[in-house]
Amino acid sequence: MPNSIFGIDLGTGNIKIFNNTDSTVMSEKNMVAIMNKTQLFAYGDAAFEMFEKAPGNIKISYPLSYGVIAHIKNMELVLKHFINDLTKNKNNGADYFISVPTDVTEVEKRAFYDLIKDANIKAKGIWIVEKAIADGLGMNIDVKTSQGVMIVDIGFETTEISILSLGGIVLSKLIKVGGRNFDDVIKNVIRREYNLVIGEKTAEKVKISLSELVDKNMDAVVYGRDIVTGLPVERKIPTDLVDQSLNENVDTIIDNIKVILERTPPELAADIYRHGIFLTGGSAHTKNLDMRIAAELNLKINLAEDSMNSVVNGLARIIKDDNFRSVAYRIEGMSK
Numbered sequence: 001m002p003n004s005i006f007g008i009d010l011g012t013g014n015i016k017i018f019n020n021t022d023s024t025v026m027s028e029k030n031m032v033a034i035m036n037k038t039q040l041f042a043y044g045d046a047a048f049e050m051f052e053k054a055p056g057n058i059k060i061s062y063p064l065s066y067g068v069i070a071h072i073k074n075m076e077l078v079l080k081h082f083i084n085d086l087t088k089n090k091n092n093g094a095d096y097f098i099s100v101p102t103d104v105t106e107v108e109k110r111a112f113y114d115l116i117k118d119a120n121i122k123a124k125g126i127w128i129v130e131k132a133i134a135d136g137l138g139m140n141i142d143v144k145t146s147q148g149v150m151i152v153d154i155g156f157e158t159t160e161i162s163i164l165s166l167g168g169i170v171l172s173k174l175i176k177v178g179g180r181n182f183d184d185v186i187k188n189v190i191r192r193e194y195n196l197v198i199g200e201k202t203a204e205k206v207k208i209s210l211s212e213l214v215d216k217n218m219d220a221v222v223y224g225r226d227i228v229t230g231l232p233v234e235r236k237i238p239t240d241l242v243d244q245s246l247n248e249n250v251d252t253i254i255d256n257i258k259v260i261l262e263r264t265p266p267e268l269a270a271d272i273y274r275h276g277i278f279l280t281g282g283s284a285h286t287k288n289l290d291m292r293i294a295a296e297l298n299l300k301i302n303l304a305e306d307s308m309n310s311v312v313n314g315l316a317r318i319i320k321d322d323n324f325r326s327v328a329y330r331i332e333g334m335s336k
């Protein structure tokens with residue numbers, strides 16, 4: 001039996017865990033349902049199932065907010081249960097590799113370490129990996145030798161824009177824009193144009209099916225509540241309207257990429273021009289997003305295929321291949 005090692009990408013929307021004992025990746029919603037303020041009722045995808053449907057005494061929430069841990073106790077609960085599930089309640093101690101955003105405070109970074117230490121998951125060793133480095137490895141970039149690599153990870157509540165070179169991070173910016181904002185604007189435009197209130201889940205479904213609907217020349221069919229009559233109704237929404245509504249958030253992402261490019265040393269900028277931008281994160285596949293960024297910046301876009309899992313796939317490479325271990329670090333003075 002090999003020593004248990006887990007690679008954990010705690011996303012604002014999804015938690016992904018690589019388990020080296022069987023080389024699998026688990027991915028579930030990073031959500032918790034708490035009943036009567038204290039009792040764990042459900043976690044992960046099961047909690048998400050109840051989201052927007054649960055009675056008042058069951059509170060469903062995301063333990064992370066904008067990429068950092070917002071509710072430590074809930075995050076500990078969720079993590080402990082997932083690790084127990086993965087080890088079938090026979091965890092005899094394990095090593096953990098956890099990814100963290102770069103552009104956050106030291107205290108916020110340290111919270112990821114403390115989480116692993118305090119979640120009752122028998123941590124033997126804890127290693128930190130900057131998220132963008134893991135992203136690069138997950139996209140099969142040899143981050144240790146490559147120079148001037150731009151990674152844009154568009155997730156659920158955040159977009160992280162980073163420049164990597166020779167195994168380190170030269171620049172990084174975390175902004176509060178992600179797939180959740182896309183869902184929000186879709187909700188808002190449907191409310192405004194059709195007097196129809198829809199849920200977050202419905203908006204997300206429309207967003208994800210956009211490419212398919214456009215290909216088939218079909219409208220999006222949504223169910224919701226009519227504001228005027230108060231009754232549940234079905235409406236057809238043209239895909240153009242949905243697509244247009246995403247522009248503003250995409251512009252914010254593009255403006256921030258420009259800011260980073262302006263600060264990039266010229267030699268690295270030349271490398272970025274040659275390689276293009278590496279686009280990843282679950283939201284990277286949003287309809288027309290890559291084309292809009294490419295057109296606006298006049299740069300080639302390399303779109304990650306398994307974009308939702310690029311961070312956790314990178315952690316898996318670090319765990320499996322000793323050559324990459326040097327990109328992971330322990331927090332000074334805190335190693336166990």
Ligand SMILES: Nc1ncnc2c1ncn2[C@@H]1O[C@H](COP(=O)(O)OP(=O)(O)OP(=O)(O)O)[C@@H](O)[C@H]1O
Pocket residue numbers: 010011012013014015066067154155156157158159178179180204207208281282283284285286287307308
């Ligand atoms: N095919 C798709 N098209 C568009 N968006 C998608 C698609 N598949 C997933 N998404 C979106 O990806 C987002 C989740 O991505 P991801 O798992 O990378 O986020 P996260 O890591 O949890 O969040 P963050 O990195 O911001 O903390 C959701 O907003 C989801 O709607």
Ligand SMILES: [Mg+2]
Pocket residue numbers: 010011012155156281311
């Ligand atoms: Mg993420």
